[in-house]
Amino acid sequence: TQLLDIAAIRDQFPVFRETLPNGSPVTFLDSGASAQKPQCVIDAEREVLETHYANAYRGVYQFGAQIDEELEASREAVRRLINADDSSEIIFTSGTTMSLNMIAFGWGGRHLKAGDEILLNHMEHHANIVPWQQVAERTGAVVRYLPLTADGRLDLQRLDEFITPKTKILSVTGMSNVLGTINPIPELSKRIHDVGGVFVVDAAQSVPHQVVDVIADQIDFLAFSGHKLYGPTGIGIMYGRSDLLEQTDPLLFGGHMIDRVYEDHSSWAEAPAKFEAGTLPIVQAIALKTAVEYVEGIGFEAMHGHEVSLTQSAHQRLMEFPGVTIYGPSIEHKGAILSFTMEGAHPEDLAQLLDRKGVFVRHGHHCTMPLHDLLGVSSTVRVSFGLYNNQDDIDRLVDALQFARHRLRLG
Numbered sequence: 394t395q396l397l398d399i400a401a402i403r404d405q406f407p408v409f410r411e412t413l414p415n416g417s418p419v420t421f422l423d424s425g426a427s428a429q430k431p432q433c434v435i436d437a438e439r440e441v442l443e444t445h446y447a448n449a450y451r452g453v454y455q456f457g458a459q460i461d462e463e464l465e466a467s468r469e470a471v472r473r474l475i476n477a478d479d480s481s482e483i484i485f486t487s488g489t490t491m492s493l494n495m496i497a498f499g500w501g502g503r504h505l506k507a508g509d510e511i512l513l514n515h516m517e518h519h520a521n522i523v524p525w526q527q528v529a530e531r532t533g534a535v536v537r538y539l540p541l542t543a544d545g546r547l548d549l550q551r552l553d554e555f556i557t558p559k560t561k562i563l564s565v566t567g568m569s570n571v572l573g574t575i576n577p578i579p580e581l582s583k584r585i586h587d588v589g590g591v592f593v594v595d596a597a598q599s600v601p602h603q604v605v606d607v608i609a610d611q612i613d614f615l616a617f618s619g620h621k622l623y624g625p626t627g628i629g630i631m632y633g634r635s636d637l638l639e640q641t642d643p644l645l646f647g648g649h650m651i652d653r654v655y656e657d658h659s660s661w662a663e664a665p666a667k668f669e670a671g672t673l674p675i676v677q678a679i680a681l682k683t684a685v686e687y688v689e690g691i692g693f694e695a696m697h698g699h700e701v702s703l704t705q706s707a708h709q710r711l712m713e714f715p716g717v718t719i720y721g722p723s724i725e726h727k728g729a730i731l732s733f734t735m736e737g738a739h740p741e742d743l744a745q746l747l748d749r750k751g752v753f754v755r756h757g758h759h760c761t762m763p764l765h766d767l768l769g770v771s772s773t774v775r776v777s778f779g780l781y782n783n784q785d786d787i788d789r790l791v792d793a794l795q796f797a798r799h800r801l802r803l804g
């Protein structure tokens with residue numbers, strides 16, 4: 394694979410030009426939560442605001458027309474990114490959470506009946522659990538969990554037992570935001586479609602790291618967030634195949650999503666408008682295109698190669714510390730995320746001590762309480778990589794962990 398010039402890439406992210414008040418550089422190891430923004434994305438947002446901002450889909454005047462055009466160009470960029478058939482299948486939302494709620498309530502709320510089954514698993518983020526629990530409660534459907542293997546992968550041996558004609562929905566993350574596990578999307582897609590169910594993918598963690606192809610993988614609904622893809626906050630995507638979108642109810646009602654409003658009833662516009670009630674996050678939606686083009690310009694293959702080598706190196710260095718447990722599968726099944734605990738050190742104390750050295754990591758349950766219950770820990774420390782991380786970041790992580798161990802009198 395082609396090697397990335399990481400120094401040049403870091404230069405494109407203004408945040409890395411700054412040092413912290415104590416003089417240490419920023420060691421940002423929390424891109425799984427939200428990624429830093431390249432200058433081009435920051436500029437794209439500013440340019441809209443400075444030169445031609447207006448509301449969308451309302452005005453015929455020049456600013457309005459330009460905004461509409463740019464929004465449609467962004468929709469088209471996202472269509473190309475995930476290889477959807479038509480840009481009307483790309484719905485702007487506020488993020489993955491909103492998208493998953495729209496899928497759960499909009500499709501599930503309309504089609505699920507008592508006794509139907511929704512298949513999840515313990516590695517899902519709360520955003521891909523709680524909406525389904527709520528829909529199940531309202532429809533009488535049942536939420537089931539496909540077991541995980543001891544090393545934190547989906548137990549594919551047990552698919553027959555859990556995917557049956559009762560299974561109306563299988564919703565799964567492309568990549569675990571804790572274990573880093575990359576799930577076998579094509580196989581899962583085939584298995585759920587064999588029983589006539591609908592396949593939903595939470596791509597919040599996969600879209601920033603790997604090629605996602607809704608046609609090749611026959612994904613029915615997909616959700617992701619702009620902010621993890623080096624893009625703006627407040628913007629996300631819900632993809633739905635067009636025939637399914639027709640059978641999906643909107644979750645929000647109001648302006649723009651209607652066809653005709655009468656005194657006592659209304660009819661809906663076609664997708665995507667049907668799912669985009671009210672004023673969109675216009676600036677963020679337009680700048681999402683810049684983020685998409687940015688990652689496409691770097692290339693997923695090169696990005697993946699770089700992130701794999703970082704993850705491998707960090708994995709090896711972490712394992713050299715006594716008392717470290719890294720959760721999840723072996724490195725070949727993992728994306729750019731490592732979660733661990735260290736004997737004798739509370740994750741919050743570790744995160745706080747690392748912060749003193751300018752090393753930013755996340756601690757806690759990472760919105761995956763059922764997974765942490767299964768792992769038998771209430772909290773872990775998570776290191777996650779973006780394309781701008783480098784070997785120096787790992788060296789500083791290791792140095793900071795040594796400092797933390799010393800402070801905690803662990804060695």
Ligand code: PMP
Binds near residue numbers: 490518521598618
């Ligand atoms: N799913 C996964 C796998 C995630 O990692 C996240 C973000 N931590 C979400 C869903 C929720 O994304 P957002 O907060 O942008 O809605």
